[in-house]
Amino acid sequence: MNRFAEELLRWFDHHGRKDLPWQHPRDAYRVWLSEIMLQQTQVITVIGYFQRFVERLPTLASLAAADEDTVLALWSGLGYYRRARFLHRAAQLCVERHDGELPRDLDALMALPGIGRSTAGAILAQAYGLRFPILDGNVKRVLTRYHGIAGFPGESAIEKRLWIHADEHTPAERTADYTQAIMDLGATVCVRSKPACLICPQAATCVAHRDGLTAVLPTAKPGKKIPTRSLAMLLLRDAQGRVLLEKRGPQGVWSGLWSLPEAADVEAAGGVASRLARVRNADPLPAFTHVFSHYRLDVSPILFDHATPLTAVADGESRRWCDLTQIASLGLPAPVRTLLDNLPEITP
Incomplete structure (x- = not known):
């Protein structure tokens, strides 16, 4: 196991989030649902929506069988409603093609609506314990600062470099814990504004911390006036x-x-x-x-x-x-x- 993962897991054992509702039980359906809800939305907001959603639709099969109005009503207030429609359609496709289960194959997962590489990796790592990296917004911020990578992370060339680093840091052991740990680090310590570098387990080897670049990394998206x-x-x-x-x-x-x-x-x-x-x-x-x-x-x-x-x-x-x-x-x-x-x- 590489040093980055060792330090992160050691920190996670003492400070990581281990009581989130989708972790108990941590099955593929609940991991998937939480990952989709957490896109563009903070954990504290998602918790209540997640709990209401799984109370009404506790399984992939029940989601697939639900009508669209029910799904959208449960999603109402979370925004980005295309996520809910993709979630609904993906559940129906799992019933049609995968015996009512989320597949354990990266390409098969990514073929479902609304599931990109990072979401697929999170499902495989957290639900099945398989070694697949993730690269959500929190992870991009951590890796951009740790490796001192300038340039907007949404650009394809920058994102490709970040995927390489995400893969090299992901360990073969405790993959589920590592995946949660790096998301937790970005959400609670390596935050966008005023990161808590003094308590960060990676501070000693972080390029942005060493060079005083935490305020400018990640590089902001080029400005565009909103009509x-x-x-x-x-x-x-x-x-x-x-x-x-x-x-x-x-x-x-x-x-x-x-x-x-x-x-x-x-x-x-x-x-x-x-x-x-x-x-x-x-x-x-x-x-x-x-x-x-x-x-x-x-x-x-x-x-x-x-x-x-x-x-x-x-x-x-x-x-x-x-x-x-x-x-x-x-x-x-x-x-x-x-x-x-x-x-x-x-x-x-």
Whole structure:
């Protein structure tokens, strides 16, 4: 076992995280689910979502058999919803092709939707104890600093170098513990801002620590201005308190989720609303901004209370009037759910 792994495992035995819910039991389904949830999301946020997800869908087979609305409702609030749809489809493919199990082969795992090389390596290492490296965001940061590698880690040439180092450090013994240890080091010690180098087990041989480069490594992604878009969200609520929801199409943001009807702007909102229901007063609600990875969305919500459903706008697969109980069981974008949760009481 190389020195890097020895030092890291020694640290892990005393300071590593060993009580995360997906570690008990640590089977392939739970490892896979946790890895997908942890993409772009911190552990403290994921824990509650993970526990609710496995309580409802405890096995790969139950996930494969679930309908999409159930999966998206359990995912609602985690964001990056394509992860949930890939997870669902991958489970169905495992049932169709792999006897209902996640395969123990790297290429077979990577052939499933949403599973890249690092996620596949994490499943094989943590669930099956096989020697495969990982290279998630935390590991990239650790290895970039340890080896003093300049350049944005997302660039193919830099990432290729990091994979070589990830492989050379991964031991044949205690692979599952090592995999958790290097993720823990990046998440709790070698953090993005103000890393705790004084308590890091690798400080003595870390290039960034030696050369005072921890503040500039990893190299930041080249800057790009994020555009802003705007729209109006229409809250059509009938006398019984039901709200009109529409299911978004398969393309674009929030694809496949239930959301609110939209208009290009506040001026167009009344016209759109009148085509969906008979409406009276339009009450603007506080505007808000939601930030995606590639743009900012300025939203102006408008409440149309005591809306009367039009016969021509009947409930169907892509549009329905929903009460609070029905809304709770649907997959909604987090800002839309927050908006609905905070609606003022309906006036007489």
